[in-house]
Amino acid sequence: MQKVAKSTKAARGTVACDNTTMHLLKANDFVAETIRKRMAKKDILLINITSSAGSGKTTLLQETAKRIGDKVKMKVLVGDLETERDANRLKEAGIDALQIVTGGICHLEAQMVWQAMEELDLEGVELLIIENVGNLVCPASFDLGEDYRVTLMATTEGDDKPKKYPRMFLTSELMLVSKSDLLPYLPFSTEAVVADARDINPDIGVIQISSISGEGMEEWCNWLLEKVKEKQTSKLQAAST
Ligand SMILES: Nc1nc2c(ncn2[C@@H]2O[C@H](COP(=O)(O)OP(=O)(O)OP(=O)(O)O)[C@@H](O)[C@H]2O)c(=O)[nH]1
Numbered sequence: 001m002q003k004v005a006k007s008t009k010a011a012r013g014t015v016a017c018d019n020t021t022m023h024l025l026k027a028n029d030f031v032a033e034t035i036r037k038r039m040a041k042k043d044i045l046l047i048n049i050t051s052s053a054g055s056g057k058t059t060l061l062q063e064t065a066k067r068i069g070d071k072v073k074m075k076v077l078v079g080d081l082e083t084e085r086d087a088n089r090l091k092e093a094g095i096d097a098l099q100i101v102t103g104g105i106c107h108l109e110a111q112m113v114w115q116a117m118e119e120l121d122l123e124g125v126e127l128l129i130i131e132n133v134g135n136l137v138c139p140a141s142f143d144l145g146e147d148y149r150v151t152l153m154a155t156t157e158g159d160d161k162p163k164k165y166p167r168m169f170l171t172s173e174l175m176l177v178s179k180s181d182l183l184p185y186l187p188f189s190t191e192a193v194v195a196d197a198r199d200i201n202p203d204i205g206v207i208q209i210s211s212i213s214g215e216g217m218e219e220w221c222n223w224l225l226e227k228v229k230e231k232q233t234s235k236l237q238a239a240s241t
Pocket residue numbers: 051052053054055056057058059060086133134135178179180181182209210211212213
């Protein structure tokens with residue numbers, strides 16, 4: 001993932017405070033790199049799914065498991081401030097899921113993911129998905145060692161969000177415009193949201209999806225399967241050179 005220059009100041013007003021978050025992020029990035037190496041060794045594709053609260057992450061994963069659960073061995077780590085509800089929903093959908101309860105922290109950190117991985121049996125796993133805590137701000141700054149960051153942008157959120165929360169869209173490889181079944185009822189322009197997201201990040205991929213109508217699900221599932229395959233073949237190619 002392309003690194004973004006971080007501000008050295010915590011505030012932009014008249015009082016310039018040193019940004020201690022910088023040091024925290026350095027420690028985070030160190031662990032994230034260790035996760036990346038571990039996942040490369042094990043041939044596991046790691047996806048970090050982010051969005052505002054309630055944009056449809058867990059529902060999407062439930063639907064994804066229904067469609068490709070028999071084609072790829074996948075597991076999920078899911079972060080929330082409180083409750084194990086999302087992990088329980090995923091388990092009911094037949095996914096081996098583990099909840100990370102952050103106890104008030106608004107994002108997952110690489111150290112949390114590393115520790116949770118210790119509890120997961122990763123033998124034979126090909127795809128590990130992290131469902132991050134729902135918000136477009138803090139999770140944007142924390143690299144979790146993922147191969148790809150995928151951000152859901154729900155039609156119910158309003159189409160002005162990419163420009164207001166640019167870092168999340170800048171650091172994502174794919175934007176899923178979710179809840180597309182509601183488009184007929186909402187003042188939301190997919191064209192405008194895609195234009196704004198691409199203004200921030202010209203390379204961002206886009207798929208319009210609905211977990212209710214099924215729109216875009218095949219394209220999303222194929223994207224995932226293709227990335228799993230790419231990860232596995234890149235290892236084989238590296239070994240043969
Ligand atoms: N109309 C519509 N509703 C959806 C869709 N996907 C999810 N929902 C609904 O949106 C609400 C939130 O969905 P979740 O899957 O829990 O969202 P989430 O992003 O996991 O939420 P947090 O983990 O709390 O951030 C639920 O009531 C879902 O039924 C969709 O494609 N269309």
